[in-house]
Amino acid sequence: MAAVATCGGDAGSAGSAVATGSKSNVTSFQRRGPRASGTNDSGPRLVSITGTRPSVRNGQLLVSTGLPALDQLLGGGLAVGTVLLIEEDKYNIYSSLLFKYFLAEGIVNGHTLLVASANEDPANILQELPAPLLDDNCKKEFDEDVYNHKTPESNIKMKIAWRYQLLPKMEIGPVSSSRFGHYYDASKRIPQELIEASKWHGFFLPEKISSTLKVEPCSLTHGYIKLLQFIQNIIYEEGFDGSNPQKKQKNILRIGIQNLGSPLWGDDICCTENGDSSHSLTKFLYVLRGLLRTSLSVCIITMPTHLIQNKAVIAHITNLSDIVVGLESFIGSERETNPLYKDYHGLIHIRQIPRLNNLVCDESDVKDLGFKLKRKLFTIEWVQDNYLRQERNIYPPGFSYLLKQKDSAWGEGSLQHSTFLMSFLAKATAFASRLVRHSEPLKQTGSGRICQAAGPRLWHDGRRQEAPGLLGIPP
């Protein structure tokens, strides 16, 4: 009885109540755990931190990256304790936007922020965060926005290839604030009261180190050491690693590091191939990951990998990060004029997805992902989606005589139909490759057979020439 009484009294405590008074029990197994009808605030219960949810696949605690489209691609969100590395695009427009979405998501969810930068004051970065779309009034404007954007071509329902309309689309649309990911309006600034209500720590490198200090050479660049110490202090003092037991309400620490690896951090990895501090960035990532794994924090890093001279270092960095997303914008490149990419602002490459407590990872099999930035929405789509939405790209107009007759012997799924299709396509590529090689069209032999197979061939002087295919514009 005494034991039962002590058990009931200490129901919430983690300590055991086994030792005393077990004589009067029948069995030596004691129930240690939460009483359903007992206390209401103490006791181990399911950890529910705002802004997180467990993954449906392996139970990992996930946070949103601020972009629901990116969350979907990463398998539901960013796992707590991991590093998201974003390889910057050339002019650092879209990567800084993703960085800001991440921080804004932290503010909306009430997480603590740590912003580290070498070129901008963190207070300025926070002032420029996008405003969240929280209430349902925005849904109306949002639908109008999407509707106005639709071109007249896409409104025509497809008649032949109607199955392509059933392809799953990325989920778009604002959601209420209780859901996992939020949408942001990139043209408006976040309201000042939200910033003031949030808790944030800033690390601005020129303030933390004085430039006239004579630095002794060591394996880690001075700026990186300072940053690691700063992060460690914050994690320890605020109890994100469980070291402060009086912290009742658990919270997530969102760390954002901007332009890591640029010369402004004191790292010469972007300037030379084999510098003095060629390993300091990789060591930094290693130590950072150790700090993150033992605390309730998640980190986003943007890195100008297009400037890094030693390509082997990029492979090391990819291995030392958990999720690696590369952004490639079309500004100034020749892809801007490619008709396939005309609706997109750039490509997004998911280079690595981690295997956390798993043997396999959730890699999606779609490789060509493009993104476009509209005022209220940052969408990520499969590039072919847009192209295939126009039906005429699947069936060229030359099939009219096939379909003209109602009871034509050539039904749609028939064998003759598909062989015709194949031969037509083969002939067309053969035409295109012939044009590239000889600059004159193939003379029709009349028998319908192709004399030479299509495909890349060697010129007589040994150079290879590729057939531009159907997508290329003939000269």
Added chain:
Amino acid sequence: MLDSLLALGGLVLLRDSVEWEGRSLLKALVKKSALCGEQVHILGCEVSEEEFREGFDSDINNRLVYHDFFRDPLNWSKTGEALPGGPLGALRAMCNRTDLGPVTIALDSLSWLLLHLPCTTLCQTLHTVSHQDSCPGDGSPVGKVHVLGLLHEELHGPGPMGALSSLAQTEVTLGGIMGQASARILCRRPRQRPTDQTQWFSILPDFSLDLQEGPSIESQPHSDPHIPPVDPTAHLTFNLHLSKKEREARDNLTLPFQFSSEKQEALLRPRPSQATSHIFYEPDAYDDLDQEDPDDDLDI
């Protein structure tokens, strides 16, 4: 455009090469800012002071504050004239300036500094100098700082060039055709798309800028003249275009897998032969007509 180059502030890189030299453009921009009333500091490392001041009027020469690092770069003569700390010290001293008003700092040349100083230190110092106006400590408005750096692009590898390009607000690459100089201006505004323009110009003997239209472009044949461009859609055995009638006919066609209302009615209408259905069986020569169950032999 070239004349509004200095309006933005920040670091302006002038990339020149052996064929198209950039010092005259640098001097023209220096003269322009001096005439605008700005304070002009010059870090001269590559050419002597007399050579740099050549061609300027006396009033402009009086406005220029020249820091000479060409004559005695390592301060061996120890006369006390040279600034302590070399060019880096001079740049750092400009970081903490007390007087307000716009300032132009011309670096002649940035290549010299890149070769003599570590790249990261130079980048950090340039960043601090060019971003002074963004965060005034005591709230007083500080004028814009323009840093003009002359960079010889053939002297450096892609690493330092890329690092400096990412730091610069504006990048001017000099080139030209047939004696006519052009400047390709790439302007990176902080959160907007970069703009890319080409401006043809020439520098007059008194170092003023003369903006010009491009040279007359002779029509060059794009393709080889004796092979005419071919139309791949000619001489085909099949039809790649639709006439209007054909398009209408195609649109009116009911496709086999579409579930239209006629099809629905046809399926729902009870067919006359549906009530009784017969199966006619005609045994083949090889069919076994034995009615017995072959499993009856098994004695279970």
